[in-house]
Amino acid sequence: MLFGAVLSAEGGPVELSEGCIVMENAVLRGTRRNPLRLGRHVLVGPGSYLTGCAVDDDTFLATGSRVFNGAHIGAGSEVRINGIVHLRTVLPPRATVPIGWVAVGDPAVILPPGDHEDIWAVQRELDFPGYVFGLDQPEPGHSLMPAICDRFGRALDRHRNDRPLNPSPSDIEYPFNV
Numbered sequence: 001m002l003f004g005a006v007l008s009a010e011g012g013p014v015e016l017s018e019g020c021i022v023m024e025n026a027v028l029r030g031t032r033r034n035p036l037r038l039g040r041h042v043l044v045g046p047g048s049y050l051t052g053c054a055v056d057d058d059t060f061l062a063t064g065s066r067v068f069n070g071a072h073i074g075a076g077s078e079v080r081i082n083g084i085v086h087l088r089t090v091l092p093p094r095a096t097v098p099i100g101w102v103a104v105g106d107p108a109v110i111l112p113p114g115d116h117e118d119i120w121a122v123q124r125e126l127d128f129p130g131y132v133f134g135l136d137q138p139e140p141g142h143s144l145m146p147a148i149c150d151r152f153g154r155a156l157d158r159h160r161n162d163r164p165l166n167p168s169p170s171d172i173e174y175p176f177n178v
Contacts, residue, residue: 002046012036012052020044023063027051033131034070045081053085056093065097069132079103086119088126 001007004025007014012030019041022028026048030036034052038044042055045063053067056075064082067073071085074093079085083097090106097103103110105122113119129135129144133151138144 017042017057023048031069031132039075062099086123086126087128087131 001022002024005022006027006029007016007022008027008029010030012032013035014028014030015035015037016022016028017038017040020038020043022044023046025046026044027050028036028038028044029051031052034054036050036052037054039055039057039059041057042059042061044050044061045065047063048061048065048067050061050065050067052069053071053073055061055067055073056077058076059073060078061067061073062079062081062083065079065084066082067079067085068087068089070088071091072089073079073085073091074095076094077091077096079091079097080099080101082100084102085091085097085108086102086104088106089103089108091097091103091108095103095108095110097110098112100113101110102113102119104119105126109118109122111119127137129137129148133144133148135144135147
């Protein structure tokens, strides 16, 4: 793991297999419903965000890639710069999500970011509010944000007494000379 990378197992397990590299400022987060699991020899590029997903062996997730809850990326795949693998999407082995494109659905359909209507046609059926937050789809003209923020606020409240850890440099084990 490189500087600024975050592994958050508070919501659910985070498992990294042998040979994984997590680069600067990447965030990997497990969820109660979906642990985060990386297979062997997975490279997670700088600034990437993965939550509650499974990534099989020998996979490259480039800078700024996003992989969401319940997604599964097959072995030998590539998600290129700023590529997105959406909620509950299954990407087959050796698939490529081009720079900035979106993979959505099971089986995955890979679409350019400008095809919002086509992306939404698949994404709507994946039920983001229900799958991630346990909430029903809102009526037209209504927002789920008050309920979502209330749930997050209550969950984060348990940290109100947290204090930062300040290990001394001698407490840190480095894999190479610094």
